[in-house]
Amino acid sequence: MDQVKPKGAGKSSFELINTNIFKQMLPIRQGGVILDLACGKGMYSVFLSQLAGPSGLVYAVDLWEEGLGILEENAREKKIDTIATIKADVTRQIDHIEAHSLDLCLMATVLHDFKEMNADRIVLKQVRNLLKPGGRLAIVEFKKMDGPPGPPEHIRLTPEETEKMVTAEGFKKVKSADIGDYNYMMTFSSPG
Incomplete structure (x- = not known):
């Protein structure tokens, strides 16, 4: 298999976060439809599927x-059938998800990569189109400090940089919090 591993693939910030604070920040209801954008091995996807319950749906999208x-093997072992995996380059187009159908989109420690690739605006516009009016975008990023864990400090985003980038695409900030020693989280409401 000649497949090139995307930047950052294989690592997950999930093990670094306080899942109680993370859960409190998310407006997930039973039956919610969620997108885990650039999900990697899907540790967040599995957690989100438990929050959305058996009537929910989590789209786990990655290249x-x-x-x-x-992720598929892990879901089988845990008997989770509410995760739909989609192989897609999210900097181009996310097919198989209807416009305005999502309650929530999670971008966990990937916005800095999209920014570095100059693809952040493209990705955020796609997310805005996929979210229901008033749907939520949740962003987890590494605090701007020297690592490890996480990416080099020079590509990390401060909360102010994240907020400016996301609100420039029409989102409104709802709240933010530290969710561990290394990460912060911000939630935004989509226009509409």
């Missing part, structure tokens, strides 16, 4: 086929 395979 990294091996990571999606790991």
Whole structure:
């Protein structure tokens, strides 16, 4: 298999966060429809599927086929049938998800990568189109400090940089919090 592993693939910030604070920040109801954008191995996807319950749906989208395979195997072992994996380059187009159908989109420690690739505006516009009016975008990022864990400090985003980038695409900030020693989280409401 000649597949190139996308930048950052294989690592997850999920093990670094306080899941109680993370859960409190998310407006997830039973039956919610959620997108885990650039999900990697899907540790967040599995957690989100538990919050949305058996009537919910989590789209787990990534370009990294091996990571999606790991997620599918993990979901089978845990008897989770509410996660739909989609292989897609989210900097181009996300097919298979209807416009204005999502209650929530999670971008966990990936916005800095999109920014570095100059694809942040494209991705945020797609997310805005997929979210229901008033739907939520949740962003987890690494605090702007020296690592590890996480990416080099020079590509990390401060909360102010994240807020400016996201609100420039029409989103409104709802709240923010530290969710561990290394990460912060911000939630935004989509226009409409």
